[in-house]
Amino acid sequence: MTTLKGEKIYLRALESSDLDFLYILENDETGWEVSNTTTPYSKHILQQYLDNAHRDIYDVKQLRLVICTIEKEEPIGFVDLFDFDPKHNRAGVGIIIFSETNRSKGNAFEALQLINQYGVKHLDIHQLYANITEDNEQSIQLFKKAGYVENGVKKDWIKSGKNYKNELFYQLIHYVH
Numbered sequence: 001m002t003t004l005k006g007e008k009i010y011l012r013a014l015e016s017s018d019l020d021f022l023y024i025l026e027n028d029e030t031g032w033e034v035s036n037t038t039t040p041y042s043k044h045i046l047q048q049y050l051d052n053a054h055r056d057i058y059d060v061k062q063l064r065l066v067i068c069t070i071e072k073e074e075p076i077g078f079v080d081l082f083d084f085d086p087k088h089n090r091a092g093v094g095i096i097i098f099s100e101t102n103r104s105k106g107n108a109f110e111a112l113q114l115i116n117q118y119g120v121k122h123l124d125i126h127q128l129y130a131n132i133t134e135d136n137e138q139s140i141q142l143f144k145k146a147g148y149v150e151n152g153v154k155k156d157w158i159k160s161g162k163n164y165k166n167e168l169f170y171q172l173i174h175y176v177h
């Protein structure tokens with residue numbers, strides 16, 4: 001059984017051919033708040049990122065995988081492991097499905113299941129965590145459905161315009177019996 005292939009989607013490594021998709025996604029200002037981005041990325045910088053994407057998660061402490069549909073074999077988003085900590089067997093997880101037409105179809109849920117399986121099997125992950133702004137109801141429901149539990153609130157954590165938003169801390173812990 002492969003840990004990176006589901007019923008509707010599969011996860012794969014970044015390729016040079018992902019440059020245009022990555023450029024569009026990273027420069028879409030609607031996603032900047034959740035990714036802590038404040039400036040656009042050039043294609044040159046993104047190409048350098050792609051050129052180094054093969055580096056080992058134990059070295060760079062992060063891994064970005066492309067979410068692709070099995071039916072059309074097209075990229076629809078990304079799932080990231082970040083702040084990977086092999087000593088404590090944990091990592092943060094982030095996910096984005098770029099187009100509205102590919103959302104609410106179970107793609108993100110399946111990607112979370114796959115990255116979870118991959119993390120447990122290949123990285124000995126004990127826990128995954130996610131940081132979600134309190135007004136991001138779609139993400140809250142997604143992570144709850146995937147078994148994540150809210151375990152904290154970071155007050156006034158994310159600046160949004162002239163206001164601040166609370167950020168919720170969700171965890172998925174794998175207990176060994």
